[in-house]
Each structure stands twice: as structure tokens, then as C-alpha cells.
Amino acid sequence: MLSILEAAGWPIWFILLASIIALAIIGERFWSLRTSVVAPRDLLPKVIAEYQAKGVSQDLINRLHAGPMIGRVFAAALLNDRMSREVLKDSVEDAGRAVGLELERFLNTLGTIATISTLLGLFGTIVGMIEIFGSQNPVSGGNPAALAHGISVALYNTLFGIGIAIPAVIFYRHFRHRVDTLIIDMESQAIKLIELVHGERRA
Numbered sequence: 001m002l003s004i005l006e007a008a009g010w011p012i013w014f015i016l017l018a019s020i021i022a023l024a025i026i027g028e029r030f031w032s033l034r035t036s037v038v039a040p041r042d043l044l045p046k047v048i049a050e051y052q053a054k055g056v057s058q059d060l061i062n063r064l065h066a067g068p069m070i071g072r073v074f075a076a077a078l079l080n081d082r083m084s085r086e087v088l089k090d091s092v093e094d095a096g097r098a099v100g101l102e103l104e105r106f107l108n109t110l111g112t113i114a115t116i117s118t119l120l121g122l123f124g125t126i127v128g129m130i131e132i133f134g135s136q137n138p139v140s141g142g143n144p145a146a147l148a149h150g151i152s153v154a155l156y157n158t159l160f161g162i163g164i165a166i167p168a169v170i171f172y173r174h175f176r177h178r179v180d181t182l183i184i185d186m187e188s189q190a191i192k193l194i195e196l197v198h199g200e201r202r203a
Contacts, residue, residue, distance in 0.1 A: 007149070008156035009131075011124035015157065018120060019164045022113045025106045026171050033103065033175065038182050039070040044189045047074050048196055056081055069099045070186045074193055081197045088197065092190050099186065103179045107172065114168035121161015128154025 035041075050060055056078045064071035064078075076095035080088045131150030 007152040008160065009124065009127060009149070009153035011120070011127050011153065011157050012160060015117065015120045015124070015160045015164060018113050018117055019160075022110060022117075022164065022168050022171075025110045025113075029106060029110075029171075029175050032105075033178050033182065035182075037068055038103065039186050039189065040068055043068060043070065043074070044192060047078075047193065051078065051081075051197075069102065070189060072099055073186060073190050077190065077193050077197060085194070085198055088194055092194060096183070096186060096190065100179070100183055103182060107175055107179070110168060110175070111172045114165050114172050117161050117165035117168060119161075121158045121165075124157020124161065125154045128152070128157065 031037075047060075047064070054060070061075045061079065064075040073092055073095045076091045077088060080091045083091075128150045131153060132147055133150075
């Protein structure tokens with residue numbers, strides 16, 4: 001592996017740094033976008049049951065804020081349960097937007113890495129081409145060692161750049177879809193809670 005890095009030249013370090021950041025983001029997003037962390041299905045029935053039995057209590061609000069992300073949306077609805085439907089809806093939407101921003105955390109960075117990885121590979125390719133042309137001497141001919149190193153720099157950087165960009169794009173799109181799905185699910189559950197609070201449904 002070390003020999004490959006040496007053959008790829010100094011531009012490869014930028015690509016490796018981008019790959020480390022991408023791997024860290026992918027692992028973190030896989031962990032943070034789990035349904036149990038964001039919007040577990042069993043939370044809404046529990047909140048409804050406690051609300052119908054005891055009403056809104058500070059203990060319930062604290063537990064919702066400390067629990068899954070959708071709990072913040074539920075807490076916003078319950079704190080405004082005596083307000084008009086429009087005020088209640090606005091408070092839930094504000095809380096939902098804040099949760100949505102948290103769900104999208106680091107995704108822009110991952111998308112940027114997916115874009116710049118190929119550019120970093122192209123940058124390394126150009127550096128390699130410069131070394132190739134720099135090794136040519138009109139009088140004595142080319143330096144075989146410098147020529148081979150220039151070719152290695154060009155090819156390895158292209159390979160690594162594309163090799164990082166492809167999975168980064170795949171996971172970026174996967175997480176975007178995951179976030180959209182979670183947001184739709186949270187909206188559906190929040191609507192049920194709003195309707196229940198205003199007596200438009202029983203459960």
C-alpha cells in the first residue's frame with residue numbers, strides 16, 4: 001500500500017483526506033438516521049395514551065425532548081395544545097424544520113466530496129502529465145524513471161479520484177432519500193397528533 005502511495009505522488013494525500021472524511025460521514029449518518037433514533041413507530045401511541053390519561057406534563061415534555069428526534073415535534077404540538085389549529089400547525093412545522101436540518105447534517109459535505117474527488121483526481125493527473133513532459137530532454141531524450149513516475153501519478157490519482165467519487169455519490173443519494181422518507185413519516189405522525197389534540201380523531 002505504501003508503495004502505491006509513493007507511486008501516486010503527493011496529490012494523492014488530498015484524495016485520501018477526502019476519502020477519510022467521506023467514510024466518517026457515511027458511518028455517522030448510518031448510525032444517526034436509524035428509525036429508532038429519528039421516528040420510532042411505537043412512540044406516537046405512547047404519547048397519545050399518556051396525553052389522554054394525564055394531559056400535558058413537564059415530565060412528558062422533557063422525555064420527548066430527550067428521546068427520538070420526532071419527540072421534539074410532538075413536544076411542540078403538546079405545548080400548544082390549547083392554541084388554534086393554525087398556531088399548532090405552525091409550531092409543529094417550525095420544530096419539523098429544525099429536525100429536518102439536523103437530519104441533513106453533513107450531507108452537503110458528502111455531496112461536495114463526491115464532486116471534488118474527480119477534480120482532485122484530475123488535478124493529480126495534470127501533475128503527473130507535467131512530470132512526464134518535464135522528464136523529456138531534447139538533447140539526451142527522456143528520463144525513464146521520471147517518465148514512469150509521471151505516468152504512475154497520473155493514473156493512480158485518476159483511479160483513486162473516481163473510486164472515491166462513485167461510492168460518495170451513491171451514499172449521498174441514499175441518505176437524501178432516507179431523510180425524505182423520514183420527514184414524510186414524521187409529518188404523517190405529527191398530523192395524527194394534531195388531529196387528536198383538536199378532537200378530530202380518537203386515536
